[in-house]
Amino acid sequence: MKGNEAIGEGAVRAGCRYFFGYPITPQSELTHYLAKRLPEVGGLYMQAESEVASINMVYGASGAGARVMTSSSGPGISLMQEGISYLAGAELPAVVVNMMRGGPGLGNIAPSQADYFQATKGGGHGDYRMIVLAPNSVQEIYDIVKKAFDLADRYRNPVMVMADGIMAQMMEPVEVDDGIETVIPEKPWAATGVGNRGRKNIINSCYVVPEEMEALNIKLKQKYAEILQKEQLCESYLLEGAEIAIVSFGTASRICRAVVEKARSLGMPVGLIRPVTLWPFPGDFIGRAADSVKCFLSVEMNMGQMVEDIRLSVNGKAPVYHYGRLGGMIPSAKDILEEVKRLFAGGAAV
Amino acid sequence: MKKVFTRPKSLKDVSFHYCPGCTHGVAHRLIAEVIDELGIRDMTIGVAPVGCSVFVMDYFDVDMFQGSHGRAPAVATGIKRVLPDRVVFTYQGDGDLAAIGTGEVVHAAARGEKITVIFINNAIYAMTGGQMAPTTIMGQVTKTTPGGRDKDINGFPVKICEMLTPLDGSAYIARAAVHSPRAIISAKKAIRKAFEVQMRGLGFSLVEILSACPTNWGLSPLEAVRWLEENMVPYYPLGEYKTPVGVI
Amino acid sequence: MARVTFREERCKGCRLCTAVCPKGIIFMSGRINDMGYHPAAVDEQEKCTGCTLCAIMCPDMVIEVEREEKEL
Numbered sequence: 303m304k305g306n307e308a309i310g311e312g313a314v315r316a317g318c319r320y321f322f323g324y325p326i327t328p329q330s331e332l333t334h335y336l337a338k339r340l341p342e343v344g345g346l347y348m349q350a351e352s353e354v355a356s357i358n359m360v361y362g363a364s365g366a367g368a369r370v371m372t373s374s375s376g377p378g379i380s381l382m383q384e385g386i387s388y389l390a391g392a393e394l395p396a397v398v399v400n401m402m403r404g405g406p407g408l409g410n411i412a413p414s415q416a417d418y419f420q421a422t423k424g425g426g427h428g429d430y431r432m433i434v435l436a437p438n439s440v441q442e443i444y445d446i447v448k449k450a451f452d453l454a455d456r457y458r459n460p461v462m463v464m465a466d467g468i469m470a471q472m473m474e475p476v477e478v479d480d481g482i483e484t485v486i487p488e489k490p491w492a493a494t495g496v497g498n499r500g501r502k503n504i505i506n507s508c509y510v511v512p513e514e515m516e517a518l519n520i521k522l523k524q525k526y527a528e529i530l531q532k533e534q535l536c537e538s539y540l541l542e543g544a545e546i547a548i549v550s551f552g553t554a555s556r557i558c559r560a561v562v563e564k565a566r567s568l569g570m571p572v573g574l575i576r577p578v579t580l581w582p583f584p585g586d587f588i589g590r591a592a593d594s595v596k597c598f599l600s601v602e603m604n605m606g607q608m609v610e611d612i613r614l615s616v617n618g619k620a621p622v623y624h625y626g627r628l629g630g631m632i633p634s635a636k637d638i639l640e641e642v643k644r645l646f647a648g649g650a651a652v
Numbered sequence: 653m654k655k656v657f658t659r660p661k662s663l664k665d666v667s668f669h670y671c672p673g674c675t676h677g678v679a680h681r682l683i684a685e686v687i688d689e690l691g692i693r694d695m696t697i698g699v700a701p702v703g704c705s706v707f708v709m710d711y712f713d714v715d716m717f718q719g720s721h722g723r724a725p726a727v728a729t730g731i732k733r734v735l736p737d738r739v740v741f742t743y744q745g746d747g748d749l750a751a752i753g754t755g756e757v758v759h760a761a762a763r764g765e766k767i768t769v770i771f772i773n774n775a776i777y778a779m780t781g782g783q784m785a786p787t788t789i790m791g792q793v794t795k796t797t798p799g800g801r802d803k804d805i806n807g808f809p810v811k812i813c814e815m816l817t818p819l820d821g822s823a824y825i826a827r828a829a830v831h832s833p834r835a836i837i838s839a840k841k842a843i844r845k846a847f848e849v850q851m852r853g854l855g856f857s858l859v860e861i862l863s864a865c866p867t868n869w870g871l872s873p874l875e876a877v878r879w880l881e882e883n884m885v886p887y888y889p890l891g892e893y894k895t896p897v898g899v900i
Numbered sequence: 901m902a903r904v905t906f907r908e909e910r911c912k913g914c915r916l917c918t919a920v921c922p923k924g925i926i927f928m929s930g931r932i933n934d935m936g937y938h939p940a941a942v943d944e945q946e947k948c949t950g951c952t953l954c955a956i957m958c959p960d961m962v963i964e965v966e967r968e969e970k971e972l
């Protein structure tokens with residue numbers, strides 16, 4: 303299965319029956335897959351007139367109680383930011399996929415991790431948070447999409463799945479969870495028509511009275527605190543006895559795994575921490591790791607974005623460095639290894 | 653004696669926040685009367701715009717969404733596709749529908765979305781304080797056209813009914829007004845027909861309602877309805893632009 | 901026989917009703933309501949035909965109209 307297909311199939315297995323989107327490379331194959339697959343299960347694939355319309359269709363479908371998804375890449379995700387802010391404000395669950403590409407501007411279609419800040423630090427206007435998941439294999443893509451829908455419903459919050467063109471195009475075997483029942487929770491808050499409910503429901507993010515707006519903000523803050531406490535997720539590899547911890551997610555983390563193995567074979571104690579949730583950032587784990595490693599090396603396909611979260615987590619206990627390739631370039635294992643050797647040579651790693 | 657005119661049940665019994673003589677209240681009442689008469693309160697879902705009338709989400713006693721600026725037809729699309737047996741309508745002003753949201757309404761119409769759009773055209777941005785709208789008529793003075801709308805600077809007004817009528821997906825397109833009791837009675841008929849067209853699954857329906865904004869026009873309410881009749885109606889002719897075959 | 905009643909506390913004094921009454925019996929009262937407006941009122945109730953034009957025109961649903969139904 304290709305990464306793009308795994309997202310689509312994962313969504314169908316998660317009970318998603320509605321997809322609204324707009325073509326953009328490198329996520330188009332996902333839409334091709336769902337255009338065929340959703341009608342087979344009684345669902346709807348709709349090509350909207352823009353990403354702006356897509357995210358607002360998602361808003362309507364989610365408010366009407368459905369599991370719904372959209373996907374895009376950098377420029378399209380930028381256009382969706384207002385809608386994502388509305389989803390957060392109205393507390394609507396939805397899954398948004400970002401197959402990142404080189405930027406800023408139109409950039410290119412090559413793999414990148416340049417949208418880390420946009421995804422984890424807000425992106426849209428107002429005081430809100432979005433759960434951000436970063437898988438690094440096709441199997442994990444498949445599994446994480448289900449998790450994304452569950453988290454979205456549990457917290458009534460938008461969830462982003464972030465990957466890139468490499469992950470989208472990569473083909474790997476996937477074990478599908480046939481027979482696992484998908485339980486979609488009741489949504490008594492959905493606006494489906496008053497019906498027998500008696501009382502009207504409103505899907506809303508407009509609070510003109512500051513006291514009421516603040517009350518919503520406080521409610522959201524408490525929700526985000528709970529997410530931060532319960533949902534941090536990361537994977538570590540050969541961290542035992544490591545002096546350098548490489549921190550890397552998604553495509554870059556696959557390369558870093560090879561780097562760690564190579565470094566170990568050369569006698570350099572290097573380990574890997576791979577954040578799976580980019581928000582909530584697995585800062586608790588990284589903070590604890592800071593007690594045992596000598597330094598951190600953040601390897602990202604950008605000019606240094608996640609490195610800021612690592613520094614916050616490490617809180618001055620150890621130096622944190624960054625190595626990145628930009629503009630759609632992919633760091634080679636050789637180049638990362640050179641960086642690791644440099645740190646061991648004593649220059650930076652003291 | 654029998655009550656021959658009273659408040660419709662689909663409107664909450666609260667005071668509107670609108671300025672004196674603002675005709676949003678008339679349009680709200682007509683929609684609520686139609687919902688009552690069709691007996692669809694329990695199955696109707698509305699989408700409120702951004703602008704003065706964002707608070708229709710509180711006024712109608714039906715399930716409501718508050719959408720982002722201009723995107724109500726996209727939100728309504730999402731709702732209707734999930735709940736095809738419900739009656740879904742949007743309530744949008746001219747800035748919302750004819751400027752920032754032009755793309756959404758055109759494509760909802762082109763797709764033949766089975767939704768009803770109530771389009772309030774008062775030729776001005778009201779909530780933000782009286783700036784030029786896409787529907788501001790030639791020569792009309794607003795805060796951002798102090799010398800009157802000038803074709804060389806501002807171009808020409810957008811005529812939404814005329815624009816949407818040729819689209820194959822639009823089933824019912826009508827323009828009404830609320831400057832007189834007679835016009836208001838016609839407006840209600842058009843709204844009712846638009847809802848019926850939706851309920852019969854015939855396609856996209858839109859009723860444009862020429863409305864008065866005394867505050868931002870700088871006129872008294874009585875002067876404002878006269879100005880509407882004398883200036884807007886000639887520029888935006890009233891009537892049914894498109895009616896599906898078999899619907900009278 | 902008809903009766904028109906005004907929910908004074910909801911009236912914003914816009915006068916639109918006064919212009920459409922065919923009998924010309926609606927006027928703006930000298931009283932001031934809680935919102936600070938002079939509300940609309942009638943003083944020659946017996947002249948009201950129950951035509952409802954005032955209520956149709958009113959943007960704030962201030963007006964209710966009752967009318968004797970003709971026997972069939």
